[in-house]
Amino acid sequence: xxxxxxxxxxxxxxxxxxxxxxxxxxxxxxxxxxxxxxxxxxxxxxxxxxxxxxxxxxxxxxxxxxxxxxxxxxxxxxxxxxxxxxxxxxxxxxxxxxxxxxxxxxxxxxxxxxxxxxxxxxxxxxxxxxxxxxxxxxxxxxxxxxxxxxxxxxxxxxxxxxxxxxxxxxxxxxxxxxxxxxxxxxxxxxxxxxxxxxxxxxxxxxxxxxxxxxxxxxxxxxxxxxxxxxxxxxxxxxxxxxxxxxxxxxxxxxxxxxxxxxxxxxxxxxxxxxxxxxxxxxxxxxxxxxxxxxxxxxxxxxxxxxxxxxxxxxxxxxxxxxxxxxxxxxxxxxxxxxxxxxxxxxxxxxxxxxxxxxxxxxxxxxxxxxxxxxxxxxxxxxxxxxxxxxxxxxxxxxxxxxxxxxxxxxxxxxxxxxxxxxxxx
Amino acid sequence: xxxxxxxxxxxxxxxxxxxxxxxxxxxxxxxxxxxxxxxxxxxxxxxxxxxxxxxxxxxxxxxxxxxxxxxxxxxxxxxxxxxxxxxxxxxxxxxxxxxxxxxxxxxxxxxxxxxxxxxxxxxxxxxxxxxxxxxxxxxxxxxxxxxxxxxxxxxxxxxxxxxxxxxxxxxxxxxxxxxxxxxxxxxxxxxxxxxxxxxxxxxxxxxxxxxxxxxxxxxxxxxxxxxxxxxxxxxxxxxxxxxxxxxxxxxxxxxxxxxxxxxxxxxxxxxxxxxxxxxxxxxxxxxxxxxxxxxxxxxxxxxxxxxxxxxxxxxxxxxxxxxxxxxxxxxxxxxxxxxxxxxxxxxxxxxxxxxxxxxxxxxxxxxxxxxxxxxxxxxxxxxxxxxxxxxxxxxxxxxxxxxxxxxxxxxxxxxxxxxxxxxxx
Numbered sequence: 001x002x003x004x005x006x007x008x009x010x011x012x013x014x015x016x017x018x019x020x021x022x023x024x025x026x027x028x029x030x031x032x033x034x035x036x037x038x039x040x041x042x043x044x045x046x047x048x049x050x051x052x053x054x055x056x057x058x059x060x061x062x063x064x065x066x067x068x069x070x071x072x073x074x075x076x077x078x079x080x081x082x083x084x085x086x087x088x089x090x091x092x093x094x095x096x097x098x099x100x101x102x103x104x105x106x107x108x109x110x111x112x113x114x115x116x117x118x119x120x121x122x123x124x125x126x127x128x129x130x131x132x133x134x135x136x137x138x139x140x141x142x143x144x145x146x147x148x149x150x151x152x153x154x155x156x157x158x159x160x161x162x163x164x165x166x167x168x169x170x171x172x173x174x175x176x177x178x179x180x181x182x183x184x185x186x187x188x189x190x191x192x193x194x195x196x197x198x199x200x201x202x203x204x205x206x207x208x209x210x211x212x213x214x215x216x217x218x219x220x221x222x223x224x225x226x227x228x229x230x231x232x233x234x235x236x237x238x239x240x241x242x243x244x245x246x247x248x249x250x251x252x253x254x255x256x257x258x259x260x261x262x263x264x265x266x267x268x269x270x271x272x273x274x275x276x277x278x279x280x281x282x283x284x285x286x287x288x289x290x291x292x293x294x295x296x297x298x299x300x301x302x303x304x305x306x307x308x309x310x311x312x313x314x315x316x317x318x319x320x321x322x323x324x325x326x327x328x329x330x331x332x333x334x335x336x337x338x339x340x341x342x343x344x345x346x347x348x349x350x351x352x353x354x355x356x357x358x359x360x361x362x363x364x365x366x367x368x369x370x371x372x373x374x375x376x377x378x379x380x381x382x383x384x385x386x387x388x389x390x391x392x393x394x395x396x397x398x399x400x401x402x403x404x405x406x407x408x409x410x411x412x413x414x415x416x417x418x419x420x421x422x423x424x425x
Numbered sequence: 426x427x428x429x430x431x432x433x434x435x436x437x438x439x440x441x442x443x444x445x446x447x448x449x450x451x452x453x454x455x456x457x458x459x460x461x462x463x464x465x466x467x468x469x470x471x472x473x474x475x476x477x478x479x480x481x482x483x484x485x486x487x488x489x490x491x492x493x494x495x496x497x498x499x500x501x502x503x504x505x506x507x508x509x510x511x512x513x514x515x516x517x518x519x520x521x522x523x524x525x526x527x528x529x530x531x532x533x534x535x536x537x538x539x540x541x542x543x544x545x546x547x548x549x550x551x552x553x554x555x556x557x558x559x560x561x562x563x564x565x566x567x568x569x570x571x572x573x574x575x576x577x578x579x580x581x582x583x584x585x586x587x588x589x590x591x592x593x594x595x596x597x598x599x600x601x602x603x604x605x606x607x608x609x610x611x612x613x614x615x616x617x618x619x620x621x622x623x624x625x626x627x628x629x630x631x632x633x634x635x636x637x638x639x640x641x642x643x644x645x646x647x648x649x650x651x652x653x654x655x656x657x658x659x660x661x662x663x664x665x666x667x668x669x670x671x672x673x674x675x676x677x678x679x680x681x682x683x684x685x686x687x688x689x690x691x692x693x694x695x696x697x698x699x700x701x702x703x704x705x706x707x708x709x710x711x712x713x714x715x716x717x718x719x720x721x722x723x724x725x726x727x728x729x730x731x732x733x734x735x736x737x738x739x740x741x742x743x744x745x746x747x748x749x750x751x752x753x754x755x756x757x758x759x760x761x762x763x764x765x766x767x768x769x770x771x772x773x774x775x776x777x778x779x780x781x782x783x784x785x786x787x788x789x790x791x792x793x794x795x796x797x798x799x800x801x802x803x804x805x806x807x808x809x810x811x812x813x814x815x816x817x818x819x820x821x822x823x824x825x826x827x828x829x830x831x832x833x834x835x836x837x838x839x840x841x842x843x844x845x846x847x848x849x850x
Contacts, residue, residue: 026439
């Protein structure tokens with residue numbers, strides 16, 4: 001089965017929103033082994049919506065429209081699909097009654113026709129329930145072609161697609177399944193070119209394919225296989241994953257949606273160690289990333305956002321003299337923050353971040369992007385110096401990334417020479 | 426001038442990456458007043474790339490292609506554009522020499538042809554310098570049509586578009602300029618339907634248009650005007666903005682890219698007040714959002730991530746008995762956390778968050794999404810109860826959002842009855 005998606009909305013063509021719906025549908029179709037050759041975006045214009053629908057129906061068996069199902073004048077998509085297919089719309093009686101009830105609750109004497117049109121469904125086909133909104137989706141079936149009209153808000157589209165569309169398509173394609181499966185290896189501690197140099201020969205194949213992606217502070221390698229079943233796809237991916245891991249070793253910290261904070265929290269849980277955080281320039285980002293992981297409470301009990309010098313002294317015991325002599329952004333302060341946080345929290349480990357995130361505050365000697373990461377454990381305390389590029393958000397993200405990477409390296413390899421006690425340790 | 430964009434890449438059709446390039450180009454075209462009617466995405470397939478190019482050239486004067494300029498076998502876009510337009514490609518001698526030098530540095534005896542093809546440029550048109558990559562962009566001009574081929578990586582596309590393409594198009598369209606300008610009013614404390622009810626009549630116009638967007642924990646209203654100049658567009662937007670603000674009052678907290686944390690930090694600076702944060706379920710998200718704003722250090726000196734009960738007692742002085750009697754997720758603990766943070770930090774205000782972010786930890790009495798926000802000031806301490814929907818990330822975001830909104834309401838209107846001292850105050 002060949003599919004196309006048609007995203008409708010002038011705001012998309014003005015670049016005012018990012019089309020995450022199209023990405024979600026592409027992923028769903030890929031899971032189902034349904035091929036997508038084209039994806040089109042068009043504005044809220046009746047003529048161009050019809051033109052795009054006709055073209056898509058000439059090239060594909062299954063066409064998705066996204067957006068334009070609501071109660072406003074701009075919401076035209078379902079009507080255009082009905083026109084192009086020649087399938088009349090009829091009222092879903094139960095939904096229309098529910099809408100009238102809503103209208104009464106809002107104090108409207110008579111619901112406007114535009115409100116009630118959210119209950120219209122194809123005579124040849126059916127409506128699709130919307131758990132999070134007032135507009136029904138629409139599934140048209142005519143002459144072997146399928147058109148599925150979905151709402152634009154992702155919190156309406158996603159459950160409608162998962163609950164109504166995916167099971168329908170799974171049934172439809174059960175005889176001709178080809179699946180596409182991917183696995184992403186997430187890599188920390190090496191840039192894209194170094195990663196490519198190590199695995200270049202493995203990137204030549206066509207099934208599975210291996211492709212690198214540079215992300216902020218990390219690199220991803222995606223392995224993608226096509227096969228007749230999940231099992232066959234997995235049988236293609238698994239040996240390639242093994243070969244890549246052999247080349248990259250500990251640089252691979254996780255797969256797919258496993259973030260670096262996920263890897264660190266789970267490593268802490270596995271090893272039964274606890275961690276505290278002391279943050280200056282990241283201002284809570286490190287703690288926030290750690291606590292975004294369910295079960296973080298097993299290994300992370302407290303964090304300090306010590307933005308001022310006074311707070312660094314009060315909670316972490318950083319000597320005022322150290323702050324005065326070396327400045328808040330210094331290896332000495334990073335180490336004192338980590339050691340002080342570990343002592344205050346009574347944790348096994350503590351990580352600290354102090355730096356200049358910008359846009360202001362940089363000097364010739366300590367430009368914006370200067371960051372020191374500290375790590376304290378029962379055997380010592382060290383610091384690492386980084387010079388990051390990018391704006392405030394980038395520097396903060398890379399700083400938190402570097403702190404997580406340092407904790408991970410220590411947990412994996414505490415005997416590494418980097419973790420020989422430093423001058424303050 | 427009518428434009429279309431054509432994004433090339435199978436990974437886009439598999440939903441493996443989000444097409445931020447297309448968003449960037451849409452914004453650039455909107456700034457230049459160039460109309461975009463269609464946006465298409467196609468995979469790395471020669472026949473379909475040609476088909477999409479021919480269709481785009483039949484509908485538009487200016488066609489952008491994105492992606493497929495690199496040295497691999499999949500990189501075909503420039504060649505397909507040359508074919509469809511009938512414009513031969515010739516070697517840019519200086520760039521070809523530079524590439525050969527690069528190849529020597531990499532230790533290749535003879536650079537492969539696929540590597541050298543990155544130096545090919547249209548005979549009728551020109552190459553576009555790439556400050557961050559090895560592949561030149563290509564600008565074709567033929568029979569009044571323009572095709573511009575840009576590289577896919579955003580760090581290559583963005584500077585090429587800004588440095589080479591935007592000035593070229595600004596020159597081309599200087600005689601027929603029409604600009605599109607938008608302003609977004611950001612609204613907190615009212616849902617989308619309440620906002621729509623208040624401004625429905627103002628949403629009927631066609632220039633400017635007014636459109637609502639529901640975001641997580643807030644609502645945006647976007648006012649968009651088309652005019653011959655920036656000044657004329659502003660003259661259309663300004664009175665509409667005034668009318669919307671008159672209806673919505675303090676519910677409007679900012680415009681365009683001004684986030685709620687930006688509004689709160691700037692209000693604190695304006696009023697010369699300081700704030701501390703004490704966080705349980707948000708785990709640093711509130712402090713991180715506040716400190717994401719440059720100059721936050723003027724009003725925010727410290728934050729506590731007290732994830733465990735022990736930490737709540739140690740740093741914030743929450744009585745163990747209060748924790749035992751009411752549980753960590755309770756109005757009493759929210760108030761004690763806020764009061765304790767204010768005292769420890771010596772700040773004018775302190776905000777606290779305690780709740781159940783999920784996925785685990787919910788009970789019948791306190792389901793996932795139960796959140797208490799506390800606020801302490803020199804005249805008292807109050808708490809607010811919320812019941813949020815959504816997953817862990819949503820609940821955490823909405824909790825931080827509610828805490829910021831509460832601080833903002835207090836700063837704007839400290840005499841409101843909500844801020845009469847509570848039972849603990």
